[in-house]
Amino acid sequence: MALEIVVPVYNEEAVLERSITRLAEYLTNEMPSTWKITIADNASTDRTPVIAARLSGYIPNVEYRRLEVKGRGYALRDAWSASDAKVLAYLDVDLSTDLAALPPLVAPLLSGHSDVSIGTRLGQNSRVSRGPKREFISRSYNFLLRRAMQVRFTDAQCGFKAIRAGVAKRLLPHVEDNGWFFDTELLIIAERSGLRIHEIPVDWVDDPDSRVDVRQTALDDLRGMVRVAGSLVKGVIPVRAIYAELGRQPIGHGGRPSFFGQVLRFGLVGVASTLAYALLYLLMQGPFGSQEANFIALLITAVGNTAANRRFTFGISGPVGLFTQQFQGLLVFLLAWTFTSASLLLLHAISSDTHPSLELLVLTAANIFATLLRFVLLRLWVFGGRKTRPRSLVTEVVHVQNISY
Numbered sequence: 001m002a003l004e005i006v007v008p009v010y011n012e013e014a015v016l017e018r019s020i021t022r023l024a025e026y027l028t029n030e031m032p033s034t035w036k037i038t039i040a041d042n043a044s045t046d047r048t049p050v051i052a053a054r055l056s057g058y059i060p061n062v063e064y065r066r067l068e069v070k071g072r073g074y075a076l077r078d079a080w081s082a083s084d085a086k087v088l089a090y091l092d093v094d095l096s097t098d099l100a101a102l103p104p105l106v107a108p109l110l111s112g113h114s115d116v117s118i119g120t121r122l123g124q125n126s127r128v129s130r131g132p133k134r135e136f137i138s139r140s141y142n143f144l145l146r147r148a149m150q151v152r153f154t155d156a157q158c159g160f161k162a163i164r165a166g167v168a169k170r171l172l173p174h175v176e177d178n179g180w181f182f183d184t185e186l187l188i189i190a191e192r193s194g195l196r197i198h199e200i201p202v203d204w205v206d207d208p209d210s211r212v213d214v215r216q217t218a219l220d221d222l223r224g225m226v227r228v229a230g231s232l233v234k235g236v237i238p239v240r241a242i243y244a245e246l247g248r249q250p251i252g253h254g255g256r257p258s259f260f261g262q263v264l265r266f267g268l269v270g271v272a273s274t275l276a277y278a279l280l281y282l283l284m285q286g287p288f289g290s291q292e293a294n295f296i297a298l299l300i301t302a303v304g305n306t307a308a309n310r311r312f313t314f315g316i317s318g319p320v321g322l323f324t325q326q327f328q329g330l331l332v333f334l335l336a337w338t339f340t341s342a343s344l345l346l347l348h349a350i351s352s353d354t355h356p357s358l359e360l361l362v363l364t365a366a367n368i369f370a371t372l373l374r375f376v377l378l379r380l381w382v383f384g385g386r387k388t389r390p391r392s393l394v395t396e397v398v399h400v401q402n403i404s405y
Contacts, residue, residue: 002033003106004085008040008075012093013047017055019095024059026099033110036061036085040075043068073175073182080168086110088168090183092159098203105200106162114198115167115246116190118153119160123201130206141218145184148225150307150322151191153199156184160202167195167246174237180217181224188228192239192322194247232323250317257315262379265313270371273305277367278360285356290348294340294363302333305374306382314383328382335377336370 005023009016020037027035039052041064049066056064067078080088087109091097097119108114121128122142128135138157145156161183163171167190175185191197231237257265280297288296306329310316316325343366347354378384 001036001083001085002110003031003035003087003089004038004079004083005035006038006040006076006079006088006090007093008042008072008090009044009048009052009093010042010070010072011044011046011048013044013051015094016048016051019093020052020055020059020062022095023091023099024062026102027061030099030103033106036063038062038079038083039064040079041066042072042075043070069178071178071182072180073178076182077172077175077178080163080165081172083165086165087162088165089162090159092207094207096204096207097158097160101160101200101202105160108198109162109164112164113196115164115195115248116187117162117198117200118155118187119158119202119204120153120155120199121158121202121204122154123199126201127203128206129204134206137218141221145225147303149188149229150326151188153187153191153197155199156187158202158204163190170242170246176227176231177224179220181221184221185224185228189237189239189242192232192237193242194239194249195242196248229323233327257313262313263375266309266375266378269305269308269313270375272308273301274364274367274371276304277301278364281360281363282356285359290344290356290359291341294344295337298333298337298340302329302336305329306332306378309378310383314378316383325382329378332374332377332382336367336374339370339373340366 005027007020007023012019016039020039023037027037037059039055039062041048041052049064052064056062065075065079065082067075076090087106089102089106101119105117105119109117120126122139138155141157142155145151146154157180163186171186171189171193174189175182177185187197228237232239277297280300281293284293284296303326306326310322310325340363343362344359347359347362
């Protein structure tokens, strides 16, 4: 079996027969590889089980699985774990995504070129029809996901994804969420493990009858991001072992810049960070107050500063150590914030009525000193250990396995 497409359903009696019939007809006419459709029913209480059982009885290559637990993640985990197909995919039952995107979705997985394939509604060539509210929420969520989790894929929520079976079986045990955040968590772990994620632009039409609670889903997703970030920092998810086993290794290893090159690059990043800090501070000083604006501006620029210095200044790329280094970078940020906050408190102690421009001048001077301190700490502590740890990832994995045995 080359391809198994799972369609998770919950109380979908209104659209199930029409969607499965349409999908089966398309696959019969357009998909040259062997395939089957699995209707994964997670605890429906309407006529969905009756309709699904009937469809599996008279449409070839359609199967029905019943799970007595609600949750899209549960349905996908159950069906994918039991599959013997080479490539596993899933589609939302409303078929909002144009099925013409299905062959290019699975082709790079069948060929072995990629590990995961996703449809994106946010690509330059995507064509999307949906209301402004859902458009804003989707773009905001994916923007936050890319910035907070340092991922490159553009659309985590489109219900149009596929994965190689061997990769799925390796990643599924480490995915905790069983609801709407399931596939986002899977994608984060896949990218952090060095797997290749292929994106294709899709044509997508919003389902006006969608019953997704957008507000609750957004809150659950934010909690999920915090949980996954914590697990990555603590090493609960073995991304190094997965990287060594399945990850795409770099084609070439570039050397680290010289000390002079690091100073020059760090200076350029520092100038950009200082300008960004000044702009953010001026924008937020009015509504938030001086101390709060200082903290928020420093926090935002600190995340970007650490990411830029990691790649540009110290020549480090790839997922290994990313979250640990970001966490250490935040500790450096706290030190810088303490220093700049102290300078602001001292200024206010000298004069209680200070103009925002004078506050900005004092904070900029304090920030310059904090930037120099940051360079020393980044070079010697956050990114400095790389030179003294020449062991390969495979060696580290063997070492960890020997300890566990």
